Amino acid sequence: MESQRYTISFLQEKLRTRESRLEELLHFYLAQIENKKDLNAFISVYRPFEQAAHINHKIEKGRAGRLAGLILAIKDNICYQGHPSFAASKILKGFHSLFTATALERLLREDALVIGSTNCDEFAMGSSNENSSFGPVRNPYNPEYVSGGSSGGSAVAVAANMAVAALGSDTGGSIRQPASFCGVIGIKPTYGLISRYGLIAYASSFDQIGIFSNTIEDAAAILEVMAGYDSNDNTTAKVEIPPYTQLALQPLKRAYRLAVPDFSLQKEGLDPEIYQFFIDFIDGLKQEGHVVEVVPFPLSRYLMSTYYILTTAEASSNLARYDGIRYGFRAEGSKSLTQLYTLTRSLGFGKEVKRRIMLGTFVLSAGYFDAYYRKAQQLRRLIQQDTLKILEEYDFILTPTAPTPAFGLGEKTQDPLTMYMSDVLTVHCNLYGGPGISLPLGWHSKGLPFGMQLMGNYFSEAEMLCFSNYLMQIFCKTQQK
Numbered sequence: 001m002e003s004q005r006y007t008i009s010f011l012q013e014k015l016r017t018r019e020s021r022l023e024e025l026l027h028f029y030l031a032q033i034e035n036k037k038d039l040n041a042f043i044s045v046y047r048p049f050e051q052a053a054h055i056n057h058k059i060e061k062g063r064a065g066r067l068a069g070l071i072l073a074i075k076d077n078i079c080y081q082g083h084p085s086f087a088a089s090k091i092l093k094g095f096h097s098l099f100t101a102t103a104l105e106r107l108l109r110e111d112a113l114v115i116g117s118t119n120c121d122e123f124a125m126g127s128s129n130e131n132s133s134f135g136p137v138r139n140p141y142n143p144e145y146v147s148g149g150s151s152g153g154s155a156v157a158v159a160a161n162m163a164v165a166a167l168g169s170d171t172g173g174s175i176r177q178p179a180s181f182c183g184v185i186g187i188k189p190t191y192g193l194i195s196r197y198g199l200i201a202y203a204s205s206f207d208q209i210g211i212f213s214n215t216i217e218d219a220a221a222i223l224e225v226m227a228g229y230d231s232n233d234n235t236t237a238k239v240e241i242p243p244y245t246q247l248a249l250q251p252l253k254r255a256y257r258l259a260v261p262d263f264s265l266q267k268e269g270l271d272p273e274i275y276q277f278f279i280d281f282i283d284g285l286k287q288e289g290h291v292v293e294v295v296p297f298p299l300s301r302y303l304m305s306t307y308y309i310l311t312t313a314e315a316s317s318n319l320a321r322y323d324g325i326r327y328g329f330r331a332e333g334s335k336s337l338t339q340l341y342t343l344t345r346s347l348g349f350g351k352e353v354k355r356r357i358m359l360g361t362f363v364l365s366a367g368y369f370d371a372y373y374r375k376a377q378q379l380r381r382l383i384q385q386d387t388l389k390i391l392e393e394y395d396f397i398l399t400p401t402a403p404t405p406a407f408g409l410g411e412k413t414q415d416p417l418t419m420y421m422s423d424v425l426t427v428h429c430n431l432y433g434g435p436g437i438s439l440p441l442g443w444h445s446k447g448l449p450f451g452m453q454l455m456g457n458y459f460s461e462a463e464m465l466c467f468s469n470y471l472m473q474i475f476c477k478t479q480q481k
Contacts, residue, residue: 004161005158005161005214006161006164007164007214007215007217007218008067008069008070008164008165008217008218008221009217011025011069011070011071011164012068012069014069015056015059015068015069016059018060021056022052022053022055022056022059022068022069022113023049023052023053023056025052025069025071026047026048026049026052026071026113026115029071029115029161029162029163029164030045030047030115032160032161032162033045033115033116033157033162036140036160036162038138038143039137039138039139039140039143039147039156039160040119040134040135040136040137040138040153041073041118041119041137041147041152041153041154041156041157041160041162042073042116042117042118042119042153042157042162043076043084043086043088043116043117043118043119043134043153044076044083044084044116044117045115045116046083046114046115046116048113048114048115051113052113055068055111055113058111064111065109065110065111065112066110066111066221066225067107067110067111067112067221067222067225068110068111068112069111069164070107070111070112070113070164070165070222071113071115071163071164072107072112072113072114072115072163072164072165072166072167073114073115073116073117073118073153073154073157073158073162073163073165073166073167074104074114074116074117074118074154074166074167075117075118075120075124075151075153075154075166075167075168075169076088076117076118076119076120076153077120077123077124077169077199077200077202078101078103078104078117078167078169078198078199078200078209079097079098079099079100079101079104079198079199079200080097080100080101080104080114080117081097081098081099081100082096082097083096083097083114083117084096084097084117085097085117085200086133086134087120087122087123087124087200088119088120088121088122088123088131088132088133088134089122089123089133089322089348089349089350089353090133090329090347090348090349090350091322091324091328091329091344091345091348091349092322092327092328092329093328093329093348094327094328094329095327095328097198099198100198101195101197101198101199101209102195102197102198102230102232102233103167103194103195103198103199103209103226104167104198105198106225106226106228107222107225107226110225112222115162115163116163118151118153118154118156118157118166118168119132119134119135119137119152119153120132120137120149120150120151120152120153120154120168120174121149121150121152121174121352122349122350122352122353123200123202123315123319123353124150124151124169124171124174124200124202124207125150125202125315125352125353125356126149126150126352126419127148127149127150127173127177127419127420127422127423128146128147128148128149128152128407128409128412128413128419128422129146129147129148129149129150129151129152129153129178130146130149130409130410130413131149131150131350131351131352131353133350136409137149137152137153137156138156138409139156139181139182139406139448140156140159140160140182141159141182141183141406141447141448141449142406142446142447142448144408144409145181145406145407145408145409145448146181146406146407146408146409146411147178147181147182147406148177148178148179148180148181148182148402148406148422149174149177149178150168150169150171150174150178151166151168151169151170151174151175151178151186151212152178152181152182154166154167154168154175154178154212155168155175155178155179155181155182155184155186155212156178156182157212158182158184158212158213158214159182159183159184164213164214164218165211165212165213165214165218165219165222166211166212166213167209167210167211167212168186168209168210168211168212169199169202169207169208169209169210170186170188170207170208170209170210170430170436171202171203171206171207171208171311171430172206172307172311172423172426172427172430173401173402173422173423173425173426173427173429173430175187175188175210175211175212175438176188176401176402176426176429176436176437176438176451176453177401177402177422177423177426177438179212179401179438179440179451180400180401180402180405180438180440180449180450180451180453181402181405181406181448181449181450182406182449183440183449183451184212184213184214184440185211185212185213185214185215185216185219185437185438185439185440185468185472186210186211186212186437186438186451187210187211187213187219187223187435187436187437187438187461187465188208188210188429188430188435188436188437189208189209189210189223189227189435189461190208190237190433190434190435190458190459190460190461191205191206191208191235191430191433191434192235192236192237192433193208193227193228193236193237193239193435193459193461194208194209194210194223194226194227194236195209195226195228195230195232195233195236196208196209196233196235196236197230197232197233201314201318202311202314202315202318203310203311203312203314203315203318204235204314204318205310205314206307206310206311206314206430206431208430209226211223211226215472216248216249216465216468216469216472217245217248217249217469219248219465220244220245220247220248220249220465221244221245223244223461223465224241224243224244224245227241227244227461228241237459239459242462244461244462244465247462247463247465247466248462248465248466248468248469249466249469250466251470252466252467252470255288255289255290255291256290256291256395256396256467257290257291257293257393257394257395258285258290258291258292258293258394258395258396258397258398259293259294259295259390259391259393259394259396259397259398260282260292260293260294260295260397260398260399261294261295261296261297261300261390261397261399261428262294262295262296262297262300263297263300263301264278264399264400264425265278265294269403269421269424270400270403270404271403271404271405271444271450273442273444273445274400274402274403274404274405274442274444274450275400277400277441277442277450278399278400278452281441281442281452281475282398284474284475288474292398293394295390295394297386297390298386299379299382299383299386300428302379302383303383303424303427303428303431304420304421304423304424304427305376306376306379306380306383306431307423307427307430307431308359308420309363309372309373309376310373310376310377310380311356311360312356312357312359312360312363313360313363313364313373313376314360315353315356315357315360316356316357316358316359316360316361316364317360317364319349319353319357322344322345322348322349323340323341323344323345324340324341324343324344324345324348325340328348329344329347329348330344331343331344331346331347331348352416355416363376380431383428383431383432384431384432384433387428387432387434387455388432388457391434391456391457395456395460395463395467396454396455396456396460396464396467397428397454397455397456398452398453398454399425399452399453399455400425400450400451400452400453401425401426401438401450401451401452401453402422402423402425402426402450402451403421403422403424403425404422404450405444405446405448405449405450406448425453426453428455429453429455433458434455434456434457434458434460435455435456435458435459435460435461435464436453436454436455436456437453437454437464437465437468438451438452438453439451439452439453439454439468439471439472439476440476441471441472441475441476452471454467454468
């Protein structure tokens with residue numbers, strides 16, 4: 001097999017006609033992982049040949065699930081029973097999951113095959129995948145550049161053809177931003193569409209499991225299986241799941257109305273080539289008959305501060321459970337329980353995680369709760385209300401996914417504020433809770449891809465996928481290697 005990206009439907013046809021066996025596909029992707037190990041995309045690699053043989057037997061008998069042929073990578077913060085789940089952190093050293101995340105379990109029931117867990121920023125905290133205790137993930141187009149974060153390993157696994165698709169998690173852009181940097185599709189569904197049960201928590205009111213893929217059809221097929229209510233997660237919504245795969249491939253039936261927030265057109269901080277591409281892209285959409293209008297969003301200046309106050313507060317609470325007592329890393333030489341806690345957490349957590357825990361603890365403290373946390377919650381509600389008002393008049397909100405293409409390894413590690421600004425265009429989606437998708441439509445003169453982002457109203461995934469498929473057909477400029 002050539003080193004090219006394959007789709008689920010293509011591989012299923014190969015398996016159905018017995019031109020290939022699933023064991024052969026598994027060998028191919030394992031060889032790809034080995035050949036590209038310098039990218040550091042995987043933390044754990046599995047060799048599930050027995051499972052592949054079983055699925056292949058089901059294919060031959062005509063009893064295979066909807067996703068037979070899908071070779072899947074999963075982010076290291078998604079639990080898979082009997083397999084290591086470290087969240088790329090030293091503090092979970094040696095931990096193996098006791099159960100499987102609901103979203104992944106649903107894929108396995110449809111005969112998806114998990115090839116390994118991917119590297120990520122520790123506890124999903126980061127924008128470059130340089131915060132992992134397993135080392136940085138490198139960009140497949142230039143290994144001296146970052147992959148984006150926090151789901152960088154999953155993005156690289158798909159972009160470098162080490163898996164057909166991958167799962168990631170998105171708290172403030174952790175799927176869409178690395179998707180932009182690596183030239184693949186990245187979708188964050190509506191909060192509550194996919195169960196978070198089995199996802200190692202960072203910020204529970206923001207986190208959402210999502211998908212990396214090379215085609216809209218693949219993303220739709222995976223989403224269709226994962227989505228839906230789960231009694232183990234009371235934040236999941238009881239909504240009817242439409243046939244995403246069928247609806248995503250339908251032709252457009254009308255012109256669309258797109259809103260461009262005024263802050264996304266500010267030249268300051270936006271790479272000049274991405275800015276010009278965005279302007280040309282808007283003109284191209286208008287020529288295709290769509291309505292694209294710039295809309296004011298006065299609360300844009302509060303997006304980043306609101307996001308980081310709330311997510312760090314939730315992180316400080318969620319990560320309190322890692323204390324060296326029940327599982328994972330435990331510091332040696334402690335002479336008291338307090339010292340055990342202190343040493344374990346000091347040595348077990350990385351610098352960025354400790355920074356966010358301390359920031360979150362500060363904003364939740366008695367003297368500052370009202371000044372920071374309560375005001376951030378109030379601002380989140382206002383951001384949500386203003387966004388939904390825009391979406392009453394427009395089908396989608398359109399922005400670049402990230403203000404720059406991938407940047408150099410180590411370029412921003414000494415300046416946390418500059419690093420945080422990598423998420424300036426993606427945190428909006430998580431603050432109001434709607435779906436977002438990054439589409440690999442642009443190509444930078446540095447030889448790096450970049451994406452455009454759509455954000456929509458709650459549970460508008462079917463329409464978003466359909467419009468995204470149209471955009472990929474009409475406007476995709478990304479060059480694959």
